[in-house]
Amino acid sequence: MSIRQExxxxxxxxxxxxxxxxxxxxxxxxxxxxxxxxxxxLSLDDVDGFVTAEGPGVLSLADYLGLDGLSYVDxxxxxxxxxxxxxxxxxxxxxxxxxxxxxxxxxxxxxxxxADAGHPRRDFPGQAPETGFEDxxxxxxxxxxxxxxxxxxxxxxxTPEQLxxxxxxxxxHAQHNDHAMFQDPVTVEDVVGSRLVSDPLHLMDCCVISDxxxxxxxxxxxxxxxxxxxxxxxxxxxxxxxxxxxxRIDLTYTGARWSGPRxxxxxxxxxxxxxxxxxxxxxxxxxLEAIEDLGFCAKGEGGRFVEGGTLQAPDGELPFxxxxxxxxxxxxxxxxxxxxxxxxxxxxxxxxxxxxxxPDCEIALAHGTGGSLGTRHGAATLLLGGxxx
Amino acid sequence: MSEDLPAPAPPVNPETERFWDATADGTLLLERCEACGxxxxxxxxxxxxxxxxxxxxFEASGRGTVYSYTVTRQTGGDYADATPFVLAYVELEEGPxxxxxxxxxxxxxxxxxRSVSVVFHDxxxxxxxxxxxxx
Numbered sequence: 001m002s003i004r005q006e007x008x009x010x011x012x013x014x015x016x017x018x019x020x021x022x023x024x025x026x027x028x029x030x031x032x033x034x035x036x037x038x039x040x041x042l043s044l045d046d047v048d049g050f051v052t053a054e055g056p057g058v059l060s061l062a063d064y065l066g067l068d069g070l071s072y073v074d075x076x077x078x079x080x081x082x083x084x085x086x087x088x089x090x091x092x093x094x095x096x097x098x099x100x101x102x103x104x105x106x107x108x109x110x111x112x113x114x115a116d117a118g119h120p121r122r123d124f125p126g127q128a129p130e131t132g133f134e135d136x137x138x139x140x141x142x143x144x145x146x147x148x149x150x151x152x153x154x155x156x157x158x159t160p161e162q163l164x165x166x167x168x169x170x171x172x173h174a175q176h177n178d179h180a181m182f183q184d185p186v187t188v189e190d191v192v193g194s195r196l197v198s199d200p201l202h203l204m205d206c207c208v209i210s211d212x213x214x215x216x217x218x219x220x221x222x223x224x225x226x227x228x229x230x231x232x233x234x235x236x237x238x239x240x241x242x243x244x245x246x247x248r249i250d251l252t253y254t255g256a257r258w259s260g261p262r263x264x265x266x267x268x269x270x271x272x273x274x275x276x277x278x279x280x281x282x283x284x285x286x287x288l289e290a291i292e293d294l295g296f297c298a299k300g301e302g303g304r305f306v307e308g309g310t311l312q313a314p315d316g317e318l319p320f321x322x323x324x325x326x327x328x329x330x331x332x333x334x335x336x337x338x339x340x341x342x343x344x345x346x347x348x349x350x351x352x353x354x355x356x357x358x359p360d361c362e363i364a365l366a367h368g369t370g371g372s373l374g375t376r377h378g379a380a381t382l383l384l385g386g387x388x389x
Numbered sequence: 390m391s392e393d394l395p396a397p398a399p400p401v402n403p404e405t406e407r408f409w410d411a412t413a414d415g416t417l418l419l420e421r422c423e424a425c426g427x428x429x430x431x432x433x434x435x436x437x438x439x440x441x442x443x444x445x446x447f448e449a450s451g452r453g454t455v456y457s458y459t460v461t462r463q464t465g466g467d468y469a470d471a472t473p474f475v476l477a478y479v480e481l482e483e484g485p486x487x488x489x490x491x492x493x494x495x496x497x498x499x500x501x502x503r504s505v506s507v508v509f510h511d512x513x514x515x516x517x518x519x520x521x522x523x524x
Contacts (some may be wrong), residue, residue, distance in 0.1 A: 132399030132409075133431035134488045136518055138461060138468035143476045146459035154457070154501040198461045198476070246429030246437040247485025251457055251478075375488075 002266055007091035008224040008231035009384065011040030011217030012345040014323075014338075016179050018330060020211040021112045025055050026064045028107035028213045033065060036215035041227050042101060048072065049102030049218075051090055053082035054333060061105070072099040078241065078378025079370025080280060082106075083216070083337035085380035088237025090218035100220040107213030108333020130244065134375060142206055142283065144374025146198040149285040151251040153200060155300065160200055162303035163284040164191035167204050167327050169311035170281065174324025176353040181208045182328040205284040207326035207336065214338040216345075232348045235269065235363075236383040238262025243376035252300075254286075254369055255379025256293035263381035264295075269363060271295040274383075276347040276358045277318055278340035278366040281325040286369050291318070294367060294381065313356040322347065322356035337368035341382065348386045362386045394474055394490060395467045398514035407446060408432045409516040417449040417507050417519050419483055430485035451507035453481040453521065460496045479505055479521050493522045 013035030015028060023031075029052070037043055044065065049072035052058050058075040072093045076085055083106055090102035152158050168188055174180040191204040224231040240258035243249070264270055271294060279294075281287045288302040296318055297305040313319035323329045323343040326336040344364040346352045364384045371377030401409050408431075411418045421428045424441035435442050458477035461468070468474065475491040491499065492508065504524040509517035 129404075129433065130431060132401065132405060136397050136399045137488055137490050137520075138394075138464060138466075138471065138474060138476055139488065140461060140464045140476075143459055143461045143464065146461075147457040147476065147478060150459060150501065151457040195462070196460070197463050198459045200459075244486075246427065247431075247481075247487060249478075249486055 001095060003088065003091040003095050003237060004235055004266055004268070005221070005233050006095035007218050007220060007234045009087065009216055009234065009341070009345050010219045010224055010227055010229055010231045011036040011042065012342045013039050014214045014330065014342045015107070015212040015332065017212045018179070018181050018210040019111050020109055025107050025109055026061060028109070029061055029105045030065055032107060032213045032215035033103055033105050036103070036217045039229065040217040040219070041229050042217060046101045047103045049090060049093060049099035051086045051102060051104045052106065053077040054335065055108060072102065078239070078380065080282065080335035081337045081368030081370030081378040081380040082335065084341060084366055084368035084382050085239045085378065087216060087218055087234060087341060087382055088239065088380065091234040091237065094218065094220045100223050102218040104216040104218065105213065106215070106333055106335055106338040108335065109211040110334050111209050111211045130375070140198065141372060142201055143198040144372040145283045145285055146201045148251040148289065148373035149200050152285065152289065155252055156303065158288065158303035160192045160202070161188050162307055163205055163288060164188040165306045166281070166284040166287045166311065167191045169309070170321050170325045170327040172312055173322045173356050174328035176355040177324050177329055180324040180329040181210060182324070201283055201285070207282050207331040208328065209334065210330050210332050212330060212332035214332065214342050216338070216341060230349050230387045232345050232387065233385045234382065235385045236263040236265070236267030237381070238266070239378065239380040241376065241378050251374060252289070254289045254293050254373060255377060256290045256367060256369070256381060259379040259381040260294040260367070263383050267383040269383055273363050274318070274365045275361045276322070276344065276364045277320045278344045278364070279320050280336055280340055280367055280369040281321055281327045282331070282336060282369065284327070286373060287320070289373065290367055290369060294365070314358050319356070319358050322352050335370065337370060337380065340366045340368055344384050348384055394471050394492065394510065396510040396512045396518050397467045398512040398516065401516070404434050405432055412509055412517040412519060413515055415509050417451050418446050419449045419481070419485065420444045420446055428483050428485060430481070430487050450482045453479040453505055455491070455499065455501050455503045455505060456480040456486050457501060458491055458499055475499065477521070490520045491522065492520045499523070
């Protein structure tokens with residue numbers, strides 16, 4: 001069974017806040033749910049599937065939101081990539097006849113909880129089997145990504161300046177987004193001149209920390225046909241976890257090596273068909289390795305590929321993260337997969353900020369990387385197409 | 390640098406008790422699967438390659454090379470006041486790549502591929518963290 005054209009995204013909403021000290025996390029879930037349903041022209045009463053990953057959990061949130069009559073729930077948590085995977089799961093459930101209108105929500109408030117860029121992965125929970133073999137050595141999110149960056153540089157000659165080009169492109173896009181946390185364009189010199197957090201990664205190689213969230217509404221073709229709103233078709237989905245593998249981990253590639261081809265195969269498309277790409281950007285290295293693994297260039301060529309404006313909309317070879325991405329715009333709840341899908345929907349609807357709208361955008365890719373390149377992560381890839389109904 | 394890194398005690402469970410007990414004696418243990426021959430780390434009761442329960446402990450040489458490293462300059466938790474310190478993967482002679490710290494070293498003198506040897510830092514709770522220092 002394929003999910004190609006078996007479901008559509010009818011509603012997408014990104015919360016405008018980036019700092020929410022005066023709201024609860026469930027409240028943010030309710031606000032983004034309302035926003036996405038309104039965008040689709042649907043209501044809570046129409047929802048028969050509910051998917052969310054982190055925080056209070058799917059049961060508590062179904063209760064809080066007052067969702068009745070649910071016939072499908074999913075709480076798959078593969079970090080920030082969860083929400084990319086959720087669209088694939090929702091489409092599969094719709095294709096199997098389990099439900100017709102699936103609400104996907106994300107919300108969180110890490111900024112108000114004073115997280116910082118170098119925060120440890122977690123507080124020694126004691127349950128995860130790897131804890132005693134990683135956390136005791138002072139691992140952090142940025143530290144473990146830095147290990148991947150160093151190894152990629154060692155094997156392929158990738159430079160800090162090449163990684164910086166990714167931040168530069170994101171910043172050029174963010175200047176057109178009134179909601180972006182960082183709206184000023186930066187240069188390669190700015191990035192490599194910013195302080196090192198965990199070398200070779202500088203402060204500007206890291207994404208923002210923001211409160212907020214987002215939501216999506218995934219619907220059956222029949223529901224899509226009944227709506228006035230332009231819907232975006234789900235064409236293909238792939239996912240794959242990658243892990244330490246008993247000590248055989250190779251830090252130079254990501255799970256996109258597997259999730260990407262699965263999504264392309266289901267969609268009957270290849271990298272050359274992609275007009276716009278949302279690529280998870282927790283750190284610049286996250287983008288670089290994923291670009292290679294998704295097949296936009298050969299392994300090891302990512303550094304040279306991103307130089308010279310390749311990623312800059314609207315005219316670059318591979319316009320990416322036109323909202324400014326996690327690097328400059330928003331990384332709500334420390335989870336950027338949701339906003340990756342939302343910006344891809346905007347591009348396909350022609351509703352991106354005009355300065356960065358890709359002309360005739362018909363095929364978009366959204367890719368998530370959740371967890372850490374340096375230890376274990378989930379990868380999820382979606383291919384989406386414009387409304388051809 | 391790294392002279393006075395914290396040495397937080399690891400959580401110990403029945404699968405990992407032998408590994409951690411050995412560290413108190415300055416011994417680095419690894420596990421090898423008797424069924425498929427795979428050597429792996431971190432330790433566990435069943436082989437992550439083939440699933441067989443026939444795992445055998447053996448003493449590692451304690452030597453390896455730097456697979457990757459980073460000088461962490463900002464973090465939280467136990468290590469918040471220990472920056473800068475070196476987080477690294479060391480590729481052991483026996484194969485597995487192991488998360489650890491590089492200690493007693495000049496970060497400007499580090500490089501991927503550098504030969505290193507294990508040292509043990511007492512946690513004060515009956516075991517020690519295996520860290521590595523350049524040869």
